[in-house]
Amino acid sequence: MxxxxxxxxxxxxxxxxxxxxxxxxxxxxxxxxRFIGAERAARIDPTRDAQDSGLHFGMHSDCPITPMDALATFRTSATRLTSGGSVLGEEQRLDQQAALHALTADSAYLTHDETHLGTLAAGMDADLTILDQDIVGLAIEQSQNVSAVATVVGGDFVFNRGGF
Structure with missing residues (x-):
C-alpha cells in the first residue's frame, strides 16, 4: 500500500x-x-503509481504462495480483478504494454540482467515464450484464452506445440 x-x-x-x-x-x-477497508485496499500493489513515477518494477507470483503463471499476473495487473470479481483500485490498472514491460524488461532490470535478458534484440539471450495470440493487442477480457505454443531457452526450443 x-x-x-x-x-x-x-x-x-x-x-x-x-x-x-x-x-x-x-x-x-x-x-x-476484513482488515483494512476499501480505501486502503485500493492501494495494494500500486502499479500504476509506480509506472507513472518512473519507478523500475517487476512483478512476481510469490510462488508457491500463488501459481507461477505470468499470464495470470499480466491479467491481474491490467484488470485489478479480485477472485470475487470486484475491481480493486481501478486507478492502479496498467495497460497491457506496461504490464508486459514490467514482467519482462523491468524484471530483468531488477536482477541486473537487462544487458542480456528481458527484450528481443540482437545479442540478447533467446529466452522467450511464443503465445498463440497477441496479449498486448487483445482485449484484456479475452486474455484468459491465450496459451503458450512454444518456449525457447538459450536459443533452443524446450517446448514446442506450435511446430516451429
Whole structure:
C-alpha cells in the first residue's frame, strides 16, 4: 500500500521494486472486507503509481504462495480483478504494454540482467515464450484464452506445440 510519496522516495533513491500483483486477485477481497477497508485496499500493489513515477518494477507470483503463471499476473495487473470479481483500485490498472514491460524488461532490470535478458534484440539471450495470440493487442477480457505454443531457452526450443 505504498503511498505516492513512498514511491517518489524510491525513485529519488534509485531503488527498484518487485510487486506482488497477484495479491490483488487472491487476497484483495479479504483485505478490503476484513482488515483494512476499501480505501486502503485500493492501494495494494500500486502499479500504476509506480509506472507513472518512473519507478523500475517487476512483478512476481510469490510462488508457491500463488501459481507461477505470468499470464495470470499480466491479467491481474491490467484488470485489478479480485477472485470475487470486484475491481480493486481501478486507478492502479496498467495497460497491457506496461504490464508486459514490467514482467519482462523491468524484471530483468531488477536482477541486473537487462544487458542480456528481458527484450528481443540482437545479442540478447533467446529466452522467450511464443503465445498463440497477441496479449498486448487483445482485449484484456479475452486474455484468459491465450496459451503458450512454444518456449525457447538459450536459443533452443524446450517446448514446442506450435511446430516451429
Amino acid at each position: 505504498a503511498s505516492a510519496n513512498d514511491i517518489s522516495s524510491l525513485v529519488a533513491s534509485g531503488s527498484v521494486a518487485s510487486i506482488f500483483a497477484n495479491h490483488v486477485y487472491y487476497w484483495g477481497d479479504r483485505h478490503r472486507d
